[in-house]
Amino acid sequence: MNDTFTSNEIHGGTSTEVLKRSFLDNLSYRQAKFPAVATTYDHYMALAYTVRDRIMQHWLQSASTYYEQSVRSLCYLSAEFLLGPHLGNNLVNLGMESETRQAMLELGLDLDRLLAEEEEPGLGNGGLGRLAACYLDSLASLQIPAIGYGIRYEFGIFDQELKDGWQVERTDKWLRYGNPWEVARPEITFTVGFGGSVREQVDSAGNYQVEWVPDRHVMGMAYDTLIGGYGVPTANLLRLWQAQASESFDFQLFNVGDYQGAVLEKIASENISKVLYPNDEALQGKVLRLQQQYFFTSCALQDMIRIYLQRSSQLGNLHEKFTVQLNDTHPAIGVAELMRLLIDQHAMPWELAWEITRRTFAYTNHTLLPEALERWSVELLGRLLPRHLQIILEINRRHLEGVRKRYPGDEERASRLSLIEEQGSRAVRMAHLACVGSYSINGVAELHSRLLRDEVLRDFHDLTPEKFHNVTNGVTPRRFMLLANPRLSALITHAIGDGWIRDLDQLHRLEPLADDAAFRAEWRVVKRAVKEDLAEKVQQRTGISVDPESLFDVQVKRFHEYKRQHLNLLHILSLYFQIKDNPAADVTPRTFLFAGKAAPGYQMAKLIIKLINSVGEVVNGDSDVNGRLRVAFFPDFNVKNGQWIYPAADLSEQISTAGKEASGTGNMKLSMNGALTIGTLDGANIEIRDHVGPENFFCFGMTVEEVASLQAAGYDPGSLVRDNADLSRIMHRLSDGTFSRGDTELFRPLVENLQYHDPFFVLADFSSYVERQREVSAAFQDREVWTQKSILNVARMGHFSSDRSIRDYCREIWQIDAIQPNGFNSKFKP
Template sequence: MRAAILAKLTYAVGKNPEVASQRDWFIATTLAVRDRIVERWMTSTRATYEAGRKRVYYLSLEFLIGRLLGDALMETGLTEPVRAALAGLGVDLEKLRQIEPDAALGNGGLGRLAACFMESMATLQIAAYGYGIRYDHGLFRQVIKDGWQHEYPENWLAFGNPWEFERPEVDYSVGFGGQVETIEAEDDEVKHIWKPEETVDAVAFDTPVTGWRARHVNTLRLWSARAPDAIRLDAFNQGDHVGALAARVRLEAISKVLYPSDATPAGLELRLRQEYFFVSASLQDIIRRHKQQHGDLRALPEKVAIQLNDTHPAIAIAELMRVLVDLEGFGWDEAWEITTAVFSYTNHTLLPEALESWPVPLMERLLPRHMQIIYLINALHLDLVRSRGEHDGRILSDLSLIDESHGRRVRMGNLAFVGSHKINGVSALHSDLVKRTLFHELDRFYPNRIVNKTNGITFRRWLYEANPGLTALLVDTCGDKVMDDPFALADFETAKDDAGVRDRFAAIRRAKKVELAKIIRERLECKVDPDALFDVQIKRIHEYKRQLLNILEIIALYDAIRANPTGNWVPRVKIFAGKAAASYQQAKLIIKLANDVARLVNRDPAVRGLLKVAFLPNYNVSLAEAIIPAADLSEQISTAGMEASGTGNMKLALNGALTIGTLDGANVEIKDHVGDDNIFIFGLTTEEVDARRRKGLDMADEIGRSPMLEEVLDALESGVFSPGDPARYAGLADAVRHHDYFMVAADFDAYYAKQRAVDARWRDRAAWWRSSIVNTARMGFFSSDRAIAEYASDIWDVPVPPVK
């Protein structure tokens, strides 16, 4: 290994060891490790071709893969050999791991789920490709200035990406705009020929995805946009040097940034261009591979399963129909049968704003043939509904793929439903709500399509790599089998009454808290006590996730400590991390409030360090890996009925954090697995939230019965936390008082009371660590291996080794 690293340093990096920088060593080490993976990658690919296996294609606009060096070393079993090889060269492996940038190709749970699923598909030796976009900048880099979020480009590719392979020969043309010509053939059939106005090339970049113990390696193929003509030479020679590059800049903007703001018409168009760009390139690649190996496209459902990760890739349904009907000469009915058999769709949200819809005029201009196809799909779909006895105009309108109520828009969720053979939610509660609310009418006419597939996480990344100390304890307690069988964690519960195991678990947690305290001090200049309770809420900033509820409780606790300074208070560190969408002003205001509260609380000598607040900027996978093993309490406090599943709740519980949360998303199933005594559940249920909303959103009466909440809101409105701008948070307070859609006021007292129950459990350290051990021991169900095995058997019809 040492020789391999030195060879890469010399021949690939072009440096002598005496002058090599840490980055040079990182690249050399990565390339040496990559060589080992490539051998197994080729073996896996060859075996898939020789066996003629069915492939799974996972289409996702996000893949939040994070740093890969530590992951690759762990998966291949090379961590210690590489550590030793580098030590012999005077290089520290841990420092090299910190040099690697996070691949910021996702926003949060959706992208991280895609990364976990890709790893589990490789672990279960399912032949799979992930398809997405190789964003030049990915999600923005979050910088906090004076408490406000500012967005800057995330330059993860600034020094290149040693993990990927550019495939310039894999280059597909993707069209936009133009006209559709209609030609009558000799057999009286009408043929449609789309002639795009402009095209952009999609160039492939491949990254190997290694499964556990490197038994199988799959491919993540990301597309980069390239203009067919790099420069207009005539314009350049005439002196228009900027104009000569304008077309290239506009076309290549497609793969520049993840989630460009859609607040403007240009931004909206760019978002649609991104989605069609990667879908078109991916389907061209899938069909090329299938034809090359199997020939007949009628066999597509037998050899291909395509999973749509949310509605972002839903245009793929219309695109496959276009390819089959217009380019391959299939009749409509046969093409539709193939399409629906190939596609399945994962729904991730019940939020109306997150269920994509596109203005019909934009679709007609940008994708004219696809709009024609969608119209025909819709007409035949509604004909089917009418043939089954439904003639109610309101219901037909709800079932339609076209929303006529607020300007004509294409409902991508409805398209994904009608064009797929299976639709799944991502937790038991969410799937039930999908069936009862979002797609209730569609479920009546297309029964048995909706199934549940509760999300999961890869234990390799979120336990073995993130928390090696706890992993060693698990192996010592449960045996080596725990490394290969997630359900073997159950044996750990037998040690919950072993004081020695509890003490060792506590020591492992404290060591991680010391590491996190160091990060907080370095990044925020805030000193925190690692012996305090670390209370963590790390997720995208959104009103339904209710960071605001958490902050209001902090203010109430702060007031209580000052009013009774000699009380038996449990020292707490409240830790936040997460990004707000660039155009989401309310979420950005909540970030500002968290930082304003932190500034006042952390500097108040009257609190005597009993309460600290830390908002860590630029939340990403690497920061999550530092926070999660150090967390004592996991905040999962979304408004009931609004979080589809969550995966942070699983990662935190797996590492032994106790959950405080509502009966929302996968919290329900976590509660079922860990038991009522090992979780802190509070607040309104989904049904109670619905009933309260029907009653009205004005909470003046409820707030009047809660002097504590009244005092907190008064403090916000009077400028206690914003003395330079007293009215800054008046709108937030007013929304809680009179338009409490997210039930912040309705759940406040229950949340505050449950936090005091957390205090009581924390004081009984033996009880706390028993519950912590139980949480870890009962998380086997939440492995992404289990989730992927269920997808494989129930949706994709792909055989996998049995998962207990």
């Protein structure tokens, strides 16, 4: 092996020989192993460090350019970043997958086995965190200066296991072997206060001063993960904060034998970044959740001020250097925190501080569900963050003065617009704080944005209509096509070139090929191969064998009643009883695949998971069915497992109640990989249908307006059960123990909720859903037509790239331009 490589080559080169040398160096000097004793995990770590070195070169040049040019930058604040495994994605973005595979092969190693070794950082719950990760990918790929800020949770979203069909949560120990992708920054540490009191005084010059004296301090230490762009010499930063005690060990207590007391402060402080989303049903969980939100937001804002003051001594133009996107209301406390930092720490007058604050923040709303619009009790906020409550009350006082001038005598409107909810126990409305303290408010799909303007935030839209925007979500094609579905990506690239990877609109060039019989045959070969891969994974993970020739009917997403996994189940039971009535019935063979996690405290969602597994137990074992229907629950859904599922789906279930899903992104990932959608006119489904064509989308169910009309008229779900023999039998069999081993009580809460309440109109949409599913079955039997529709779905999904979303944000909201790094040494040229 050549021993004359330069340092730049060792850390930045991508030839097979250089990669082998760099890998062996990292195995020796990072892992302290020689090849004869190295484990597969050692090999993974050595390769991860090898790849990270290449991204590090891009980061150093990018950061240097940002610093020298003092560029306007985005700071993306999110409580979640569901990143997925890094190694494969970075190989794709660096364009070095084939060279790396060859290097590993020459060293006697299998790249796919090393990829499988990686622990996924479970730093998100679902769509919100995955969207943030897609946006980081696109920001770097479009060369937009950006920093993502969040929490370095020691334990991420739980690992899901199934025990007798029930979800069981296991600790997600993603950091137990270390994380080669992060760089610890102990020199970047900030103090965050909690509790205590506020002192007010007038100084000798007559200036009013406020001092917050917390009774507890926590340190936030930065950990940086480099996010490389695709095909460009740019890398941005994800900076996550870990909580540490200001004093980790009380030596005096230890000396007198109080060994537990000596480390109590360390334990209490580190709890803040211990686990993603504590169960907040109890008061302690609510306190910890608020502590988490304030902790990472304060650290982020202090870090921005630190960076700004490297080049300027005055903070008056902070909003020109940074724009801060609030990813939902979790970081909304940042409005009050930036005011505190500017007024209390930097002696800025209120009017100037408020001008800077409201020109710094932009707010993305992600929900229409009232229970998801965060409210913190005034009592809790005042106890935990007394100075922030003062500031929020003053913001509200000034805000309501303006409202009353605009709408004199309209106290009802003033009450609705207030940051404080006065009914019942007083609470701070965090969405209202974000609206008042931001220069922009956006929804994440056209329908969602319209409902925000017309309903959820109507009063704010009336007050400041110029603030409101729509930016429809998108997903990155690099991870969810190029990495997850290399066979399909290769077929597309062979047909139209590789320009689509950076410009997804180029997929429209596939449209003429939908009429080409030879291309359709190649498309089916690819689909069959990925379905065989998934069938093997399902067999390994569940013990259930599924037929790759069957229609793969997929619903993979977080479990919630509004997402209506139980509507899908009702259709399965309808088909099942159709076969029981006539075992010779002509039923299109289907594999129903579910995946997703229920929040640990959400009992109804967990009961639906149990029902899926119980139905599967009966249906899969019934000789009358004879394999024509298969029901499988794929456990522990995450990005890694999603990359197996998205490419193999034939039918994408996007069946939420109209008006409940803000956007959805799983719908985009599935359609990009050639699945046809059955869905309601909800969230981004509407725009997907518009783009792929109504003839290539199975639409069913009530519209938002029809849902509202039915609710206003007095919805009686029980009458639908009485009038529909199919539904009546299904409900009876769910109650009589058929699917619960004779236990007539197990599914009673679910059945009674549907029959007497049905808050998400499952039964109201049942007949429409079943009818459209009949059309799905008929369409799938004509494989040529189905394949044509599949190709057209992919060809028309260019709009749903996260690159387009980021361009929309840059143009309409952030006013940020792309920056080329200077002086780089990279295979990528501007």
